[in-house]
Amino acid sequence: MSAMSYSALNARVRQLAPGFIVSAMVAAAASFLSEHYGAPVMLFALLLGMALNFLSGEGQCKPGIEYTARTILRLGVALLGLRLTLSQIAALGWKPVVLVVVVVTVTILVSVLVARLLGFNQLFGMLTGGATAICGASAALALAAALPAHEQKEKATLFTVICVSALSTTAMIAYPMIASFFALSPLQAGVFLGGAIHDVAQVVGAGYSMSRETGDAATVVKLMRVAMLLPVILCAALITRAQGAQAGSARPPLLPGFAVGFFVLACVNSTGWVPAAVQHAGNELSRWALVIAISALGMKTQLKELAAVGIKPIALMVGETVFLAALVMGLMRWAT
Known part of the structure; x- marks a missing residue:
């Protein structure tokens, strides 16, 4: 490495370090609170980040916070591929695979339709529907990274993460009682919980x-839903390309780099060559990257902006959650 390139790298690190460090500190605090109080770590990271939103204004932390909310987020999504293997999907047979594809597709399409009927942009329906149908906060962050930029994008993303985290926690408590009430077999209960609860941690x-x-x-069905992240991101990328690039910018890629990384890691993980220790390290790194990124996103918004969203977006996400659970329950007996 030449002296000039080393100097440029050193300057770049110095520029980004303050914002990244403060985001990591917020993420560490959120993880501590989550472990001790049982609430979703993403929710704590968002709330703590919003309490420090003044750091994202003009100052030393701003470049690092912007970088963390964008690039570290993509790293975390790509590493989600290490959670998935093709053998896990094959073990349950073809019917649960069909159930997952139908459930995810129908939920997103209905969400887009209802969002338009309520007067929202169809991309907001895809964002909330994808978060509900696939894997909660992680899907919301991944889809937000793939969808075209607009002035309300970060606000919509943060709202979706907060709402889906709260709904996922509620589902974790309520859905086992529903499974017991309907006297579902262990396999049926697993398909229901894995198909209807939003976040991986709450499913487990x-x-x-x-x-x-x-x-x-439940875990395998949930991971099958995580696998749907790739085709949904591809659809989001196609929408972005169809809308055209902004003036003076390059046309967006057909498939974002982080989605390619997700697919490649899932394929490598399916070979069985990846040691368990490496899988665990990759999963932990993914979790930390996503928590750090959501901390940075929290710093970029203000609570009063989220409080002004009104009742309709909340009703949309609650409706999506109820619809997803009812759809899974209706298809579950066929799939098992």
Whole structure:
């Protein structure tokens, strides 16, 4: 490395370090609170980040916060590929795969339609529907990274993450009781929990609270929903390209780099060559990258802006959640 390039790299690191460090500190505090109080870590990261939103204004932290909210987010999404293997999907058979594809597709399409009927942009419907149908806050962040830029994008993303985290926690508590009420078998309960609860952590918590068999089935079904992230991101990228690039900018790629990374890592992980220790490290790095990124996103918004969204977006996401659970329950007996 030449002296000039080293100097440029050093200057870049110095420029980004303050914002990244403060985002990482917020993420660490959020993880501590989540472990001790049981609430979603993404929710704590958002709230703590919003309390420090003054740091994203003009000052030393601004460049690093912008970088963290954009690039570190993409890294975290790409590393989600290490959670998935093709053998996990094959183990349940073809019917649960069809169920997941139908559930995710129908939920997003209905969300887009209802969002338009309520007067929202169809991209907001895709964002909230994707978060509900795929994997909660992680899907919201991934879709936001792939969707075209607009002035309300960050506000919509933060609202979606807050709402889907709260709904996922509620579902983790309520859905096992629903499964017990309907006397579902362990496999059926696993398919229901894995197909209807938003975030991976809440699916694991709800599934293993019932039984090991239920937890195993719920986790695999949930990972199948995570796999749907790639085709949905591809659709979002196609929409972005169809709308055209902004003046003076390059045309957006057909598939974002982080989505390619997600696919490649999932394929490599499916070979069985990746040691368990590497998988665990990759999963932890992904989790931390997403929490750090959402902390930075929190710093870029103000709570009063989110408080002004009104009741209609909340009703949209609650409706999406209820629709998803009802759809999974209706298809579940066929799939099992």
